[in-house]
Amino acid sequence: KAKKAEGLSPVEAAALLNIDDSELLKEMFEAAHIVKEKIYGKRIVMFAPLYVSNYCVNSCKYCGYKHENDELCRKKLTREELIAEVKALEKLGHKRIALEAGEDPINCSLDYILECIKDIYSIKFDNGNIRRINVNIAATTVENYKKLKDVGIGTYILFQETYHKDNYEVLHPTGPKHDYAYHTEAMDRAMTAGIDDVGIGVLFGLDMYRYDFAGLLMHAEHLEAKFGVGPHTISVPRIRPADDIDPDDFENAINDDIFEKIVAILRIAVPYTGIIVSTRETQKSRERVLKVGVSQISGASSTSVGGYAEKEKPEDNSAQFENNDNRTLDEIIGWLMDLGHIPSFCTACYREGRTGDRFMTLVKSGQIANCCAPNALMTLKEYLEDYASDEVKAKGEVLIKQELEKIPNPVVKQKATEYIENIHEGKRDFRF
Numbered sequence: 001k002a003k004k005a006e007g008l009s010p011v012e013a014a015a016l017l018n019i020d021d022s023e024l025l026k027e028m029f030e031a032a033h034i035v036k037e038k039i040y041g042k043r044i045v046m047f048a049p050l051y052v053s054n055y056c057v058n059s060c061k062y063c064g065y066k067h068e069n070d071e072l073c074r075k076k077l078t079r080e081e082l083i084a085e086v087k088a089l090e091k092l093g094h095k096r097i098a099l100e101a102g103e104d105p106i107n108c109s110l111d112y113i114l115e116c117i118k119d120i121y122s123i124k125f126d127n128g129n130i131r132r133i134n135v136n137i138a139a140t141t142v143e144n145y146k147k148l149k150d151v152g153i154g155t156y157i158l159f160q161e162t163y164h165k166d167n168y169e170v171l172h173p174t175g176p177k178h179d180y181a182y183h184t185e186a187m188d189r190a191m192t193a194g195i196d197d198v199g200i201g202v203l204f205g206l207d208m209y210r211y212d213f214a215g216l217l218m219h220a221e222h223l224e225a226k227f228g229v230g231p232h233t234i235s236v237p238r239i240r241p242a243d244d245i246d247p248d249d250f251e252n253a254i255n256d257d258i259f260e261k262i263v264a265i266l267r268i269a270v271p272y273t274g275i276i277v278s279t280r281e282t283q284k285s286r287e288r289v290l291k292v293g294v295s296q297i298s299g300a301s302s303t304s305v306g307g308y309a310e311k312e313k314p315e316d317n318s319a320q321f322e323n324n325d326n327r328t329l330d331e332i333i334g335w336l337m338d339l340g341h342i343p344s345f346c347t348a349c350y351r352e353g354r355t356g357d358r359f360m361t362l363v364k365s366g367q368i369a370n371c372c373a374p375n376a377l378m379t380l381k382e383y384l385e386d387y388a389s390d391e392v393k394a395k396g397e398v399l400i401k402q403e404l405e406k407i408p409n410p411v412v413k414q415k416a417t418e419y420i421e422n423i424h425e426g427k428r429d430f431r432f
């Protein structure tokens with residue numbers, strides 16, 4: 001059933017989570033790989049987080065931003081600092097970012113977030129520009145979600161952290177995030193406000209992983225039943241060291257084998273969703289889950305406020321958590337190609353209006369690949385022309401030539417080839 005890419009119920013997915021037999025695991029991982037290739041092909045979308053403020057009024061026990069952490073250097077980007085950060089990201093080659101901020105209505109108001117978004121979209125550096133801003137900020141009101149939609153955000157992202165209500169309230173003892181119901185219903189308010197694409201996730205290790213795994217799938221099922229559209233993305237972060245945080249204090253932390261199994265089952269249970277893994281994970285761990293369904297990864301990430309434009313001094317620590325993959329973006333692009341993937345900086349669906357139910361219809365019919373493949377190759381070509389090292393550029397040129405030949409639609413193939421030639425001549429931002 002999984003191989004048909006039609007999805008599984010939460011109960012069916014939960015049953016698969018109990019598999020320990022090596023042959024059955026192998027078969028399941030192969031099914032996850034088949035589903036990912038069928039829906040999204042070889043492409044892996046690249047993004048980077050951009051932290052604009054670490055002021056926070058909450059007391060989340062697992063987060064370095066928690067209000068009572070006096071060791072953290074609190075920062076909020078000025079407009080000049082924001083411009084410097086965006087230019088640094090554009091200089092790396094990024095086109096898609098996830099805007100991140102702690103919750104503090106005074107030091108980091110929604111108006112501040114809205115102005116940041118407007119500024120980011122307006123900043124152009126050489127051939128660089130940020131084409132899609134996903135936003136990961138605290139749960140808010142329908143009215144505020146409408147304001148976020150009006151400034152052109154991509155996906156609204158909010159992690160549930162854990163779906164276990166009692167443990168959630170213990171982990172969030174004070175602050176507005178303590179309200180379990182308000183937090184859990186945030187996606188309903190966002191979609192009611194007209195935001196087409198939302199991204200959910202849990203922080204694995206906070207509670208029993210089977211419980212939170214089931215919660216994720218039931219949340220996805222609820223959104224699709226109520227709004228006709230499930231989550232655009234599902235993120236699967238694991239508890240990581242941070243200032244004042246020791247992962248060993250969390251007895252439910254999961255190992256790499258369980259993590260791989262979770263990603264594989266999410267891919268076959270919710271085949272239409274993008275699955276995100278960040279630089280929280282090691283290169284080795286990311287390589288494992290890329291094989292079984294991950295479709296988006298971050299690269300060359302900084303979790304510090306102002307961490308792209310200027311290297312942070314140890315005494316000025318403003319990071320939310322430690323990274324485990326500290327390679328350059330160019331190294332990651334080369335690595336992905338070596339593994340047989342197509343690194344993609346594509347943001348075409350968002351800008352062409354292929355969001356919400358329109359996007360889901362294309363994904364579920366398998367037609368999204370007609371857009372994904374050429375757009376991935378064209379944005380990779382942009383990266384190669386503008387930012388890549390000689391070694392990565394040579395490797396990428398070979399890959400693009402090979403993959404262009406595999407595009408089944410002759411009209412799309414011809415047009416993509418033409419666009420890619422124009423990119424070489426200095427033109428940018430073609431898209432299907």
